[in-house]
Amino acid sequence: MMASDDSNSNLPKARIILQQCLSAKLQVQPRTEEQEAQFVEINRGLVVYVCFMKGATSDTVDKMVKAAMNARLSSLDDGTSKLVSILDLPGEVIIIPQATLGGNLKGKMMQYHRNISKEEGLDLYTSFVRQCQDLLEQSNKTKEQHKQVKYGTYGNRQVFSMVTNGPFSHYLEF
Known part of the structure; x- marks a missing residue:
């Protein structure tokens, strides 16, 4: 007897990794004969790696955005050990x-059969970025707290560098 599609209901639909950073730089467009490589950069803030798998929906994106933007991972510069979210910092998001977060090791090879199609993934990624931008914009309490969301190019290989004061990686599934 074949298993029904319901057997996949417990499998994750998306994954994110959150890391706080002191600075980060991401290449969003490689160098061509006509143009130099293009980069986006942030200073202190949050790095969010995003992967969508089969079954991910706009509801999945909503949950991911809330988790990523509200997770209390960063400390204030006031000498206390109180942790706050990126919404409470004068920080940025990349x-x-x-x-590759959607991969599974089979033998010695990684397989990505559970990843969502590129078209669906791009739609969900675009929604994720937009919702993060909206939340961060709403959290700009004063003009001095100019916060931004920078983001990579979906579907391209990208060069990335980051400076962190501890590679505290937080892995979440949805």
């Missing part, structure tokens, strides 16, 4: 599409 979002990196990371399809």
Whole structure:
């Protein structure tokens, strides 16, 4: 007897990794004969790696955005050990599409059969970025707290560098 599609209901539909950073730089367009490589950069803030798998929907994106933007991972510069979310910091966010988070090791090879189609993934990624931008914009309490969301190019290989004061990686599934 074949298993029904319901057997996949417990499998994750998306994954994110969150890391706080002191600075980060992501290549969003490689160098061509006509143009130099293009980069986006942030200073202190949050790095969000994003992967969508089969079954991901706009509801999945909503949950991911709330988790990523509200997770209390960063400390204030006031000498206390109180942790706050990126919404409470004068920090920035860089979002990196990371399809490899959807991989599973089979033998010695990684397989990505559970990843969503590129078209659906791009739609969900675009929604994720837009919702993060909206939340961060709403959290700009004063003009001095100019916060931004920078993001990578979906479907391209990208060069990335980051400076962190501890590679605290937080892995979440949805």
